[in-house]
Amino acid sequence: MDTVTGSVRTAGSSPVLARTLTVVVIGSIMAVLDVTIVNVAIHPLATAFGAPLATIQWVATGYTLALGAVIPVAAWAMGRFGAKRTYLTALALFAGGSAAAALSWNVETLVLFRVVQGLGGGLLMPVGMAMVIRAADRERMGRAMAVLGVPVLIGPVSGPVLGGWLIDAVSWRWIFLINLPVGVVALVLAARLLPGDVTRQTRRLDVPGLLMLSPGLALLIYGLSTGGERGDVMTPGALLPALAGVLLIAGFVVRGLTARHPLLHLRLFRDRTFAAGFATLTLFPAGYFGSMLLTPMYYQTTRALTATESGLLGIPLALAVGASMQIATRRIDKASPRVTIVSGIVVSVLGLSLFGAQLGPDTPYWRLCAAMLVMGAGVGMVMMPANATATRTLAPDDVPSGSTTLNIASQIGISTGVALMSVILASNVAGATDPSQRAAAFQHTYWWAVTLLALAGVPALLLPRRRIDLGVGAPGPDPHPSIPSEHSAG
Template structure:
């Protein structure tokens, strides 16, 4: 805990920002650890509850659907109740859901309480990010986002190992109970350190928009997840929910462009930097997280490794991502966003290509880890720097809507990527009769992930080429929509191209 606080104080200058970052980083560590721990506990949970794997998968799927359903409410909740109260509510939901999940007595209650956890987690990241962006000096946005990326380093490195140890040394209950001490610390610090913000606008909730977007996202992600599990997105059980979700989202977009007080300000897409950042943060997570689905499956099914062993082999990637992210995101305040992010995409695609090209039934592990180190260096140059660049030009009143939209885009991209990888792998491995053919099937699937990473470079080319000084004029294409005028005292400096 002191390490997190020290990093915050070293990186940032204002007391309000330092306090906000301390709280948000601890809360994010808890949420990221939970996801990475549960991912390695699926098989043990199936054994403990005597349930088939397809049923146990709902422990993860229900959580994801709850996250997707509640994210659209983040911007409205911050405007109506304030960031501090919304964040405290999110922490309480996550802590309460964790305690209840640890006490689950059958698979039905386990899934139900995971939904409660997901409702809290869906608010933690967009609300936390919005509070950090509001508190940050725009000239130091990169350094603030670098500190916000600390959980990305800690979670993937320690989560799988910690989860495996808790299950082996204690029981499955502890993979959820471990959230309680961290959550209580975050809750107490949030109550004491976060500033009680005055709500900027008490506008009514766009109920029709919410009733279209939240179910739409849940249905789309459910359809994609179901198609991925079955290896076929054209089955009625996968295709119909996905199409219904897309239609609801399309209806939300149409309403959002015409409603007086929409749930999310879609006119922010007129801002070229924001639009390019959203597109980048949809395509890149699709390729990155899609590939992360494949790697442990390759190690466990083709190389016969245990879940703990495959988790340990993922540590070099996680360290490379964390270190690169800290360096690149701090440098984004002075470096060219376009050059940094496009270079990161190229490096990430190169590293994943090297990994996929040498896959085989007996490829030395050090060569695979070396390729993942290259990929991780590239990933760290893209994720948080793209978030910082996309949100830097937003006015304070638009920050909650912008951060919420970024989180929605990332969720959709991740779901599309994992579903696509699952479908391609299922079709490729169907005719495999030996380990060499199985490795070739994984190799073929990885090229799809590389393609998604490369496609992210197209919108990234539209990001600003350089930073403008605070007094520089604002290009028309970067200007804020007329419907929401900029507060001259709080306007963010605008980046040039």
């Protein structure tokens, strides 16, 4: 706890910012650890429940669907109930869902309780990020975002190893019970340290918008996930839900542009910096997380490694991402956002290309890890710096809507990337009978992930050339401007 608090204090001298970051970092560590632990537990859970892999996969899919469905509510909930109350509710849902999941007696109840976890997890990041953005001024924004990236370092490094050990040495139930002490600490600290909710918005919830966006996101994610699992997005069970989701999201966009009080403020896309950040944070996670699906599968199916061994080989990437993120996000306060983020994309493309180009059945592991180190250095220069840049020019009243919208972008990108890589890999690996052929199938699939990373460079070129001097809540002639000023056009 002292280590986290000490790191938080380096983000700035504001006591409110330090307290907020302490709470949000602890809550985010819990959520990120849970996702990384459960990802390595799918096969052991299938064995424990005697269920087919396609059924047990809903332990992850159910969580993701709930996550996508509840994220759009975050901005309204913060306005209606206050950020602190909303965050406390999210922590309670996540911790309570974890406890219930640990007591599950069959697959159906486990999936149900994972949905409860997802409802809490979907609120944690946008609400936590909005509270941090509100507490940070323009001089502390980059450093605050760097501290907010600490869970991204801790989760991927420790999650797979911790999850493998808990399953092998204790029981699968402990992969959920491990969340309880962290959740209790986060709840106590949130209740004591977060500033009180002073005012509330009185605007009514945009129910038609919510009924289009939340089901639309859930159907789109479901269709993509189903297509990825079956290796074919054109099957009716995958294509029809995905198309229905796209139509509902399109309807939400039309309503968002015409409604007096929309669920999310789509007018924010009139600001070039925010729009470019949104596009970057959709394309880049699609390539990055899509490739992260492939790597453990390559190690386990082509190199015959265990889940724990493949998790250990992922540590260099996670360390590189964390270290690079800390440096780049702290420097974004003084450096050019465009140069930093575009350079990160170029380095990421180079690292993943090096990994894919030398992929084979007997490639030395040190060479693969070296390529992942290069990629990780680039990844750390992109995601949190892009988030900090996209939200820096937002007016205080627009922060909840903006942070929620960016989280939706990342979720859509991740779901799309994972589904696309699954489909492409399934089509390439069909008929592969030996390790060399399987390695070639993975190699071909990696080039698609490289392409997605490279495409993220196009909107990133529209980010500001110079550092953005306008901070959240910066003084000006209009304390609540409807559209950020023109220096965001870079």
